[in-house]
Amino acid sequence: MNALGKLLRFLVTFTLVAFALPSNAATKLFSFSVTPTSTGYTATFNNLSNGNSYINSMNITLGVKVTNVTVQSSLVTGNTAVTPNCSVTKPCNPGDTILISWISGIAPNTSGSIALTAEAPVDLTSCGATANWSARAFTGNAGNSGGGTSFTASPGGGTVATASSTISCTLQFDKQPANAEINQEITSVAGQPAGPKVTIKALIGGSVATSFTGPITLTLNQPTGGGATLTPTPTPMTITAGVATLTSLKVDTLGTYSLKASASGFTDGTSDSFKIFAGILDCGQPFASSFLNPGTLADSEPGWAAGMRNAYNKDGVQEDCVPVLYTFTNAILASDTVNLTWDMTAQPNAAFMYQLNWRLRPVETTGALAGWTKMPRPEVAWLNTDGSLTTVNGDKQFVPALACLSDRLPAPYGELAANVLPTDTQIQVKGIKANPASSDLVPNPGAPALPATPFPIVIANTAGGAQLLTTERMTVTSVGTPVLSGGTYSTTFTVTRGTATEGGAIKAPHDLPAYPKVLRVMSTPLPIIPNDATAFPPPYVVQTQAHMCVADHGFTPYDGYRVGGDLTGATRLLYRTTIFDIGDGWVRIGNF
Numbered sequence: 001m002n003a004l005g006k007l008l009r010f011l012v013t014f015t016l017v018a019f020a021l022p023s024n025a026a027t028k029l030f031s032f033s034v035t036p037t038s039t040g041y042t043a044t045f046n047n048l049s050n051g052n053s054y055i056n057s058m059n060i061t062l063g064v065k066v067t068n069v070t071v072q073s074s075l076v077t078g079n080t081a082v083t084p085n086c087s088v089t090k091p092c093n094p095g096d097t098i099l100i101s102w103i104s105g106i107a108p109n110t111s112g113s114i115a116l117t118a119e120a121p122v123d124l125t126s127c128g129a130t131a132n133w134s135a136r137a138f139t140g141n142a143g144n145s146g147g148g149t150s151f152t153a154s155p156g157g158g159t160v161a162t163a164s165s166t167i168s169c170t171l172q173f174d175k176q177p178a179n180a181e182i183n184q185e186i187t188s189v190a191g192q193p194a195g196p197k198v199t200i201k202a203l204i205g206g207s208v209a210t211s212f213t214g215p216i217t218l219t220l221n222q223p224t225g226g227g228a229t230l231t232p233t234p235t236p237m238t239i240t241a242g243v244a245t246l247t248s249l250k251v252d253t254l255g256t257y258s259l260k261a262s263a264s265g266f267t268d269g270t271s272d273s274f275k276i277f278a279g280i281l282d283c284g285q286p287f288a289s290s291f292l293n294p295g296t297l298a299d300s301e302p303g304w305a306a307g308m309r310n311a312y313n314k315d316g317v318q319e320d321c322v323p324v325l326y327t328f329t330n331a332i333l334a335s336d337t338v339n340l341t342w343d344m345t346a347q348p349n350a351a352f353m354y355q356l357n358w359r360l361r362p363v364e365t366t367g368a369l370a371g372w373t374k375m376p377r378p379e380v381a382w383l384n385t386d387g388s389l390t391t392v393n394g395d396k397q398f399v400p401a402l403a404c405l406s407d408r409l410p411a412p413y414g415e416l417a418a419n420v421l422p423t424d425t426q427i428q429v430k431g432i433k434a435n436p437a438s439s440d441l442v443p444n445p446g447a448p449a450l451p452a453t454p455f456p457i458v459i460a461n462t463a464g465g466a467q468l469l470t471t472e473r474m475t476v477t478s479v480g481t482p483v484l485s486g487g488t489y490s491t492t493f494t495v496t497r498g499t500a501t502e503g504g505a506i507k508a509p510h511d512l513p514a515y516p517k518v519l520r521v522m523s524t525p526l527p528i529i530p531n532d533a534t535a536f537p538p539p540y541v542v543q544t545q546a547h548m549c550v551a552d553h554g555f556t557p558y559d560g561y562r563v564g565g566d567l568t569g570a571t572r573l574l575y576r577t578t579i580f581d582i583g584d585g586w587v588r589i590g591n592f
Contacts, residue, residue, distance in 0.1 A: 027049060027050065027051045027053060028049050028051070028053045028139065028149065028150075028151040028152060029047075029048035029049055029050075029151060029152050029153075029154045030045055030046060030047055030048055030049075030055060030137040030151040030152070030153065030154065030161065031045075031046045031048060031153070031154050031161060032044070032045060032046075032133075032134075032135040032137075032153070032161035032162075032163060033046070033163060034063075034133055034163050034165065036206070037115065039115075039117050039118075040066070040115070040116045040117045040118030041064075041115075041116045041118055042113050042114070042115055042116070043060055043113065043114045043116060043133075043135065044111055044112070044113045044114075045058055045106060045111060045112050045113075045114075045135070045137055046110075046111045047106045047107060047108050047109065047110055047111065047112075047137075047151075048108075048109070048154055049108040049109075049151070050108065051108065052108060053108065053139055053151070054105035054106060054107055054108075054139065055103075055105065055106040055112070055137045055138070055139070055151065056102075056103060056105050056106075056138065056139055056140060056141045056148065057099065057100060057101040057102065057103065057137075057138045057140060057141055057142055057143050057148075058099075058100050058114075058135060058136060058137045058138065058143075059097050059098060059099045059100070059135065059136050059143055060097065060098055060100075060114065060116075060133065060134075060135045061095065061096070061097045061133065061134040061135070062092055062093070062094055062095065062096050062097075062098065062116075062133065063094055063131030063132050063133040063163075063164070063165060064094055064118045064131050064165075065091050065092070065093055065094060065118065066086045066091060066092045066098075066116050066117065066118050067086055067087060067088045067091045067092075067117050067118070068086060068087065068088075068115075068116070068117035069082045069085075069086050069092075069098060069100070069114060069115070069116055069117075070114070070115040070117075071100060071103065071114055071115075072112050072113045072114065072115075074104065074112075075103040075104050075105075075106070075112050076103070076104070077102055077103065077104050079101075079102035079141075080100070080101070080102050080103055081099075081100075081101050081102060082098060082099070082100055083098065083099045083101065084096070084098060086098065094131065099142070099143050100114060101141055101142045101143060102141045102142065126167045126169070126204055126205060127167060127168070127169035127204065127265050127266070128166060128167065128169070129166070129167045130164055130165070130166055130167075131164065131165045131166075131167065132162065132163075132164050133162065133163045133164065133165070134160050134161065134162045134163075135160070135161050135162075136150060136151070136153075136159050136160055136161075137150070137151040138150055138151065139151070167204065167205040168203075168204075168205065168206070168267065169202075169203065169204045169205075169209075169265055169266045169267065170203050170266055170267040170269060171200055171201070171202055171203070171216065171261040171262070171263060171266050171267065171268060171269030172200065172201050172203055172269050173198065173199070173200055173201075173259070173261070173269055173270075173271040173272070174199040174200065174201045174243070175188035175196055175197065175198050175199045176188060176198065176271055176272045176274075177198045177246075177249070177258075177259055177271050177272070177274045178190040178191075178192075178195075178274055179191065179274050179275045179276070179277065179325050179343045179345065179346075180193075180250075180251070180274065180275075180276055180277070180325070181193075181276070181277055181278070181279060181280050181325055182251065182252065182253070182254060182276050182277065182278055183250050183251075183252055184250065185247075185248060185249060185250060186198065186246075186249040186250065186251065186274065187249075190325060190343055190345065190346050191280050191323060191324070191325045191343065191346065197245045197246055197247055198245075198246040198249060198259075198271075199243055199244065199245050199246065200216065200243070200244040200246070200261050200269060201242060201243050201244075202214075202216070202239060202242045202243075202244075202263065202266065203242075208241070208242040208243065209242040210241045210242045211242070212239060212242050213238070213239050213240075214237055214238060214239040214244070214263065215237060215263065216237040216239060216244055216261050216262065216263045217237070217261070217262045217263070218230070218237060218246070218259060218260070218261055218262075219259070219260045219262070220251065220257055220258075220259060220260075221257060221258040221259065221260055221270070222255065222257050223255065223256075223393070226253070226255065227253060228251050228252060228253035228255060228257065228276075229251070229252050229253070230249065230250070230251055230259075231248070231249075231250050231251075231252070232248055232249075244261075251276045253276065254276050254277065254278060254327055255275070255276055255392075256273055256274070256275050256276075256391075257273065257274060257275075257276065258270055258271045258272065258273045258274070259271040275325070275343065277325035277326055277327045277341070277342070277343060278326065278327040278328065279325070279326055279327070280323050280324065280325050280326070281309045281323060281324055281325075281326050281342070282309070282321065282323045283309055283310065283311050283312070283313070283321035283350075284308070284309065284310070284311040285308065285309055286306070286307065286308045287305075287306065287307040287308060287326075287328050287354070292304075292305045292306060292307070292328060292330055293305060293306075293330065297357075299357070300357075300574075301357065302332070302333065302357050302358065302359050302360050302558075302574060303330070303332045303333040303357060303359070304356075304357040305328070305330045305332065305338060305354060305355065305356050305357065306354065306355050307328060307340070307352060307353060307354030307355065308352070308353055308354075309324075309326075309350060309351070309352050310350070310351035310352065310353065310409040310410060311411075312351070312409075312410055312411060312412065312520070312522065313347060313349040313350055313351060313410070314349045314350075314351045314410045314458060314471065314522065314524065314582050315349045315458065315459075315460035315467070315471045315522065316410075316412060316458075316459070316460055316518075316519065316520030316521070316522045317347075317349065317460065317467065320467070320517075321347070322346050322347045323346075324342045324343050324346045324347050324350055325342060325343040325346065326340065326341065326342035326343070327339075327340075327341050327342075328340050328354070329341075332356060332357070332358060332359060333359065335588070336358055336359055336588055336589045337586065337587070337588040338354070338356060338586070338587050338588075339390075339392070339585070339586045339587075340352060340354065340581050340584070340585060341390075341392075341584050342584065344389070344584060348469055349469070349471065349582070350582070351409050351410050351580070351581075351582045352409075352580070352581045352582070353409055353551070353578065353579065353580055353581070354578070354579050354581065355552075355576065355577070355578045355579075356576065356577045356578075356579065356587065357574060357575075357576055358376075358574070358575040358576070358577065358589050360558055360572040360573065360574060361373065361376065361555075361572060361573050361575060362571065362572050362573075363571045363572070363573060373555065373573055376575065376589050376590050377400055377401065377589075377590065378401040378550055378553065378577050378579075378587055378588070378589050379398040379399065379400060379401055379587070379588050379589070379590060380398065380399065380400075380401045380548040380579070380585055380586065380587050381396040381397055381398045381399065381585060381586040382547040382548055382583035382584055382585040382586070383396075383397050383539050383540060384396055384397060384539075385397045385539065386539070387538075387539035389584050390584060390585065390586055396586055397537070397539065397540065398586070398588065399535065399536050399537075399540055400535055400536075401548065401549065401550045401579075401587070402527045402529070402530075402546050402548075402549050402550065403527065403549060403550055404525040404526070404527065404549035404550060404551045404580055405455075405456065405524070405525050405526070405527055405549075406451075406523065406525045406551075407525075407551050407552065408523070408525065409525065409580060410458065410522045410523055410524055410525070410582075411522065411523050412431075412520040412521060412522055412523075413429065413432055413449070413450060413457065413521045413522070413523060414429040414430055414431040414432040414433075414488070414489075414490075414520070414521050415429070415430060415431045415518040415519060415520050415521060416428065416429065416430075416459065416510060416512060416518075416519045416520075416521060417429060417430040417490060418512070419509070419510065419511050419512055420459070420509065420510035421509060422507035422508060422509055423507070425494060425495060425496070425497070426492050426493065426494050426495070427459075427474075427492070427493050427495060427510075427521075428490070428492055429490065429491055429492070429493055429521050430488070430489075430490040431488045431490075431518075432448045432449060432450065432482070432488055432489040432490070432491065433448075433449045433488055433489075434446050434447065434448060434449060434484075434487070434488070434489065435447055435448070435449050447482070448479075448482045448489040448491065450479060453476055453477055453478055453479060454475050454476060454477050455475070455476050455523075456473055456474070456475055456476070456502075456523075456524050457473070457474050457475075457476055457493070457495070457521050457522060457523065457524070458471050458472070458473050458474075458522045458523075458524045459471065459472055459474070459510050459519065459520075459521055459522065460510070460519060460520075461508040461509070461510065462509065462510055462511045462512075462513060462519060463509060463511060464511060465511050465512060465513040465514055466513075467513065470508065472497070472502075472506075472507070472508045472510070473502045473524065473545060474493075474495040474496065474497050474502060475495060475496045475499075475501070475502065476493045476494070476495055477494050477495065477496055478493075478494040479491055479492070479493060479494075480492035480493075480494070493521075500543040500544075501528050501543060502545075524545075525549055525551065525580050526545050526546050526547065526548075526549055526580070526582065527545075527546050527549055528543060528544065528545060528546070529541070529542050529543060529544055529545070529546050530542065531543055546583075547581075547582050547583025547584075547585065548579060548580065548581050548582070548583050548585045548587070549579070549580050550577060550578070550579060550580075551578040551579065551580050552576070552577065552578035553575070553576070553577045553578070554575070554576060555573040555574060555575045555576065556573070556574050556576070557571065557572070557573060557574075558572045558573060558574040575589065577589070
């Protein structure tokens with residue numbers, strides 16, 4: 001043992017002797033096993049007898065230092081004793097034998113357990129060390145002197161059963177790295193460079209090696225051929241009391257990664273995976289122009305794109321809006337493809353809009369459409385072919401884009417005025433704004449600002465007023481007589497719930513949250529996927545809600561003279577598309 005040695009609690013992994021009952025078993029048989037716990041071990045005695053012999057006492061020869069022994073409560077009697085009495089001030093050492101006597105008895109084909117609080121030298125000399133355990137069982141109440149007989153160990157015969165363990169030395173990420181923005185500090189909280197730092201623990205036998213000071217090497221696990229750089233690379237890394245705190249961690253390339261920690265004599269530790277995004281976006285904010293438009297294009301040119309995050313999440317949350325990490329990849333000029341991905345672990349119900357100018361297309365010169373154009377239909381994907389959410393390198397399942405139900409992102413019609421039970425078919429809604437009285441663009445000036453029925457709504461699922469991640473889509477089939485009060489309307493919506501056209505939604509409770517929060521009744525532009533499994537093959541499910549839709553799509557003639565380089569006189573068209581995305585999606589437009 002060197003000067004770093006210190007006794008601490010630990011956990012180990014055991015290699016146990018199998019204890020199958022042989023076909024020619026003797027009358028009194030037992031097996032013995034030891035398993036790790038958070039404070040040491042549990043020693044288990046199994047009575048394998050085929051008669052009526054009880055285990056009434058047992059002894060254990062220890063493989064490690066033990067500071068406390070606790071007998072299973074159902075085995076304890078007024079006379080139960082552990083000899084010697086292991087304690088912190090007077091521990092039992094490896095090789096010592098303890099006797100557990102005067103228990104209530106372990107019946108045939110049952111088992112009993114003994115909890116052992118264990119300690120071991122937390123020192124590098126402990127790494128890989130083997131601890132050997134053995135045990136005996138007796139019919140008598142006090143072991144060899146109890147007037148009974150010994151049980152036979154199974155397998156192997158004899159009266160002694162054995163087990164062995166190896167003390168492990170490992171590095172373990174305690175506070176895991178979270179998703180982060182490119183070239184910003186990675187901490188244990190997504191998108192928060194000032195959040196709690198990532199930490200690594202050096203464990204010997206499962207206990208923190210408080211005297212271990214390293215060194216530890218940290219490396220970045222990345223896809224084959226990846227060129228990302230982790231900075232700084234602390235080698236050696238300073239450790240305090242067995243814990244390394246990682247500061248100023250940054251990655252300079254978008255992608256998904258994990259960290260690996262290594263130290264001599266220790267098993268490597270690998271962190272959870274995390275993603276590096278291009279930016280961070282709050283509710284109502286526009287996409288950063290720095291990665292929208294190659295070459296700082298004008299909004300009249302091919303390849304231009306713009307986007308924003310909606311002021312509301314699709315479930316109506318605004319007060320608790322969380323900034324989300326996101327990446328928008330504009331590959332229009334290369335492949336007529338774009339991708340929006342964001343940190344769905346932070347706020348999965350975020351909603352986005354983006355506008356796209358595709359590459360130029362010529363009009364037809366022959367056939368029935370001569371002088372006109374075939375209308376290319378955008379395609380979208382929010383799932384890979386295996387059913388997982390889309391990834392950069394995943395096998396994306398593109399399907400035809402569907403038209404949105406409206407030209408606006410989710411917005412509140414009003415807010416719930418009363419709790420909604422899963423069985424309710426009517427809901428009370430208040431705070432509905434009035435249509436502008438002076439406007440000729442609305443059908444009923446001054447009336448509640450509601451569309452004609454039927455129309456879909458979305459309400460966040462809540463339990464006890466706590467907002468859940470899930471939402472329920474309903475269809476409003478009729479609206480009650482509105483009551484005007486304080487400049488807004490209250491009314492009753494009659495709704496259908498839980499049908500296929502509601503997206504397969506389970507009827508959920510909607511409990512009002514505590515003031516000042518509100519539970520909004522939200523619009524949704526998302527359509528239902530048509531009942532056409534050919535156009536919408538698995539993993540998409542027909543008659544469920546789509547996660548993306550097209551709010552606008554069309555073309556304008558493109559005049560090459562305005563950019564000064566195209567004097568061919570060919571008629572070309574610039575297609576523009578506006579996408580609503582509530583699903584981490586990809587968009588592309590086909591050739592024709």
